[in-house]
Amino acid sequence: MVKIGIIGGSGLDNPEILQDAQDLDVETKYGKPSSLLKVGKISGAEVVLLARHGREHTIPPTQVNNQANIQALKDIGCTHIIATTACGSLKKEIGRGDFVVLDQFIDFTRLRKLSFHDSFEPGKIVHTPMAEPFNKELRSVLYGTAKELDLKCHFKGTVVTIEGPRFSTKAESKMFASWGADVINMSIAPECILANEIGLPYAAVAMATDYDCLFDDVPPVTWEEVLKVFKENVGKVVNLLTIVVQKINSCDSSCCCHQDCEEEEEEEEEESFDLKSTIRTIPNWPKEGIMFRDITTLIENPKAFSYCIEKFKEKYANCGIDKIAGIEARGFIFGAALAKDLGLPFVLIRKKGKLPGEVVAQEYSLEYGTDKIEMHVDSISSGDNVLLIDDLLATGGTALAACQLVEKVGGKVVSAAFVIDLPDLKGAEKLAGYDLFKLVDFAGE
DSSP states (O other): OOOOEEESSSSTTOOOTSSSEEEEEOOBTTTOOOSEEEEEEEEEEEEEOOOEEEEETHHHHHGGOHHHHHHHHHHHOEEEEEEEEEEEEETTTSTTTTEEOHHHHHHOSSSSSSOSSSOTTBBBBBOOOOOOOHHHHHHHHHOOOOOOTTTEESSOOOOEEEESEEEEEEEEHHHHTTTTTTTSSSEEEEEHHHHHTTOOOOOEEEEEEEOOOOOOOSSOHHHHHHHHHHHHHHHHHHHHHHHHHHHHHHHHHOOOTTTTHHHHHHHHHHHHOOOOGSSSETOOOOOOEEEETTTTHHTTTTHHHHHHHHHHHHTTSOOOOOOOETTTHHHHHHHHHHHHHHHHOEEEEEEOOOSSSSSSEEEEEEEEEEEEEETTSSSSSSTEEEEEEEEESSOHHHHHHHHHHHHHTOOOEEEEEEEEOOGGHHHHTTTTTSSSEEEEEOSSO
């Protein structure tokens, strides 16, 4: 029989959702769990709710008795565990209120019990495999249900779990991002480790409530901000888990809803697509010492080109953009495709003398002299929110001129997007004050 343990899940104890509810005061060989176990049924499915930090949130992260929590769920007969958690985002594309179905963790805790084994019996050594710590089938159900509910949800993400209760320093936050972490929290790693060790399928859905302290243009996280965003979205969590519980219960416990697995696998493959490998590097062109990043090989690859457009769509679909402006010439390729998919007007920003109508121009400096870019004067109206797009951010001179050109006619540059960034040329510094989004970067020129 399926019995689902839910760690977190604020709001599921509503008597209109959880029927036949009762509290159980239990104790395990590792002590008492963080809270009473609230058992009951959701649409006929047996569930057990456990408040990770206590029902009044009185237990700091380090003091959570994860051993007792997982053991208590095992002892009461749970066959699966679904966990919820608030988290900080380490990527701009994971916005406040977004959901992330976690697939990997980095354990940065220092003071917690991470195993049920303080010693091994002779000949019974236990080293639990942890290559794929989150149950694949449970993750598939979570993500598929989130899509059905039209929630902004990311199919996978790496969480770094820190000790807490303090938040990160800026140096730590930057380090975690450089490690490849997508989100940060104070709870998941020990739970996940212990669930795997005890043999319970475990999955977790994280809600991004803040951006930690990673970005200079976003205020650092506060507890008040976390609570605010969480409360604004708790209803979505309840709806998600209510349906997920029903789906798990309706399937055989050994297979746990394989529906939509192929679709999610395809999406996972897309998210992990190696875009950088599709961009050819040509040394010493157009002159000695230059490593030219050639996107013709990317454009010739339908999968790579589609990946770029999908990533831009994911970033900008709900950003209130009125128009997309592409910078000559390769910005036209990506910008026009994105504008078509988003149903937005596309504006050409061209070099001097290429447009037939009345134009507005912006001059910018070159290494030896100046040049101009132009746009039809009626392409952008005052108050339009504009996304600029180009293939490459190098020194940033043309991109800055394009921003100034849009602003000259009263438009607002919401963001500037690039396929490639060459960070050593410091173009991003020239565009300080503008939101920037890049798909890949290459060191050197």
